[in-house]
Amino acid sequence: MSRKRSEQNTSFHTLKRHTKMDMIWNVSICVTALVVVLISKWLYRWSNPKCNGKLPPGTMGFPIIGETLDFFKSYGFNETSPFILKRMSKYGPIFRTNVFGSNTVVVTDPDVMVEVFRQENTAFVFSLPGAFTKVLQRDDAIVNHGKTHKHFKQITLNFFGPDGLKKKLLGNMDRGTYEGLKSKASSGSFDVKEAAGTLIIRHLIPKLISDLTAEAAENLLNIFMAFNLDWYKSFFSLSSWKSLYRSLMASRGAMKMITKALESRKESGEKHDDILNTIMEDVVLDDKYVIFQTYAIPIAAKDTTSVVMSMAVKYIKNNPKVFLELKREHDAILQNRVDKNSGVTWEEYKNNMTFTSMVINEALRLVNLAPVMFRKTLIDVEIKGYTIPKGWMVFVATSLRHYDPAVYENPFEFNPWRWEGQNLVNFSKSFMVFGGGMRLCPGAEFARLQIALFLHHLVTNYDFSMAQDDEATRTPLVSFPSGMHMNISPIK
Numbered sequence: 001m002s003r004k005r006s007e008q009n010t011s012f013h014t015l016k017r018h019t020k021m022d023m024i025w026n027v028s029i030c031v032t033a034l035v036v037v038l039i040s041k042w043l044y045r046w047s048n049p050k051c052n053g054k055l056p057p058g059t060m061g062f063p064i065i066g067e068t069l070d071f072f073k074s075y076g077f078n079e080t081s082p083f084i085l086k087r088m089s090k091y092g093p094i095f096r097t098n099v100f101g102s103n104t105v106v107v108t109d110p111d112v113m114v115e116v117f118r119q120e121n122t123a124f125v126f127s128l129p130g131a132f133t134k135v136l137q138r139d140d141a142i143v144n145h146g147k148t149h150k151h152f153k154q155i156t157l158n159f160f161g162p163d164g165l166k167k168k169l170l171g172n173m174d175r176g177t178y179e180g181l182k183s184k185a186s187s188g189s190f191d192v193k194e195a196a197g198t199l200i201i202r203h204l205i206p207k208l209i210s211d212l213t214a215e216a217a218e219n220l221l222n223i224f225m226a227f228n229l230d231w232y233k234s235f236f237s238l239s240s241w242k243s244l245y246r247s248l249m250a251s252r253g254a255m256k257m258i259t260k261a262l263e264s265r266k267e268s269g270e271k272h273d274d275i276l277n278t279i280m281e282d283v284v285l286d287d288k289y290v291i292f293q294t295y296a297i298p299i300a301a302k303d304t305t306s307v308v309m310s311m312a313v314k315y316i317k318n319n320p321k322v323f324l325e326l327k328r329e330h331d332a333i334l335q336n337r338v339d340k341n342s343g344v345t346w347e348e349y350k351n352n353m354t355f356t357s358m359v360i361n362e363a364l365r366l367v368n369l370a371p372v373m374f375r376k377t378l379i380d381v382e383i384k385g386y387t388i389p390k391g392w393m394v395f396v397a398t399s400l401r402h403y404d405p406a407v408y409e410n411p412f413e414f415n416p417w418r419w420e421g422q423n424l425v426n427f428s429k430s431f432m433v434f435g436g437g438m439r440l441c442p443g444a445e446f447a448r449l450q451i452a453l454f455l456h457h458l459v460t461n462y463d464f465s466m467a468q469d470d471e472a473t474r475t476p477l478v479s480f481p482s483g484m485h486m487n488i489s490p491i492k
């Protein structure tokens with residue numbers, strides 16, 4: 001009897017265990033099925049984002065990282081982005097993707113590019129991908145719009161536009177460039193990009209904060225020189241992470257110094273003729289904005305102008321005909337100068353450097369510095385039968401235009417003469433190296449002048465050659481993995 005009961009008990013427990021196992025099994029299957037359904041839905045949503053219309057064709061890549069790795073693949077200096085070219089040939093001039101974790105539409109059609117610039121602040125706004133804003137010290141000021149943007153633009157143009165340069169900067173820039181080149185040349189060889197960066201920051205610091213002690217100015221210069229964009233080249237290399245760390249520390253250091261200068265001015269009530277004062281005074285703005293904008297100017301100026309200057313020198317040296325014509329132009333300026341001790345005048349720069357301006361335009365075109373311009377849609381935007389949903393990033397691929405054989409014959413050839421007789425403006429549908437519309441670079445004339453001054457003092461005072469092994473690559477920004485070195489000696 002008791003054996004029977006025990007058997008019954010055992011089978012009852014076995015049944016109970018089985019039922020429990022079945023339940024766990026069933027629940028696991030249900031949970032797994034639910035997870036699979038949710039993931040599939042998420043994957044489907046990832047590949048087919050919501051849109052109140054027809055999205056441009058394209059693929060969104062892998063979940064989370066999208067097509068970011070493909071976008072960052074390095075390519076040859078004399079190439080157009082394979083990422084863009086491949087997709088253009090597959091999907092046409094407007095396509096969708098996901099880069100930097102943002103749903104993005106890439107625009108390669110020149111008419112659409114101009115339209116994007118035209119609709120700045122109504123349908124599109126300037127916006128940087130998250131990874132960039134982090135290093136540049138994320139702040140709303142970086143994407144200033146409307147009134148604050150207009151105000152900032154006016155200030156930068158007052159200082160760095162033709163009038164400001166002529167009245168307030170040219171003399172110092174000319175002397176500084178002559179002296180800087182002389183000091184670098186004394187060592188017989190130097191990195192042009194690094195030397196150019198130092199020159200630019202040296203000219204800018206007194207314009208930003210004019211009352212720094214010599215020691216503080218030198219400190220700020222070193223901080224700005226430590227900032228670079230090398231970090232974004234690769235997620236996987238240790239040197240990129242080190243560079244990112246250095247850039248973050250540099251950003252922090254620069255902000256601290258600007259904050260200190262701002263606080264001291266507020267306390268003392270002193271007025272100065274510099275950018276910090278002008279941004280502080282004109283409009284009631286919060287301190288964060290003032291500090292960020294003061295900091296942003298050297299960041300925007302340094303690694304742009306110094307790269308174009310380095311490549312301009314390299315192109316000139318590799319093209320003897322260009323070098324001779326350039327030297328002829330600058331020797332003539334010296335010969336015709338009435339006051340032999342005066343530096344380069346505004347009239348000389350504007351009236352007697354026509355070939356130099358053609359050389360600079362050609363270098364700007366070939367360096368093709370900004371592969372894309374970043375914008376974000378403020379509303380759903382209808383373009384060429386497609387809808388770009390509100391909040392999406394838009395990459396305006398202006399760089400394609402500069403290598404388009406339909407616009408520039410033999411586009412990879414360095415040929416300053418192609419600019420002969422042309423109006424050398426900073427913006428046209430074929431020439432968007434300084435952007436366009438309301439965001440057109442306010443430092444364009446400063447950059448041109450700085451390169452012209454460097455070339456003037458170089459070709460009139462020195463014999464020079466470029467290190468043959470130094471190459472440029474694109475990742476997709478231009479970089480010089482081993483620097484860009486010049487061997488130099490005074491003309492005998």
Ligand code: HEM
Nearest residue numbers: 300301304305308369370373433434435439441443446447
């Ligand atoms: C060869 C040198 C340079 C190139 C190729 C260049 C290129 C550009 C481009 C393409 C933009 C527009 C970005 C966009 O629309 O998204 C821009 C904006 C800007 N650049 Fe430059 N730049 C150069 C030099 C400079 C210099 C020397 C300065 C300062 C002195 C400067 C200050 C700025 C500022 C403040 C902006 C933002 C303008 C705005 O938001 O309205 N840049 N630059």
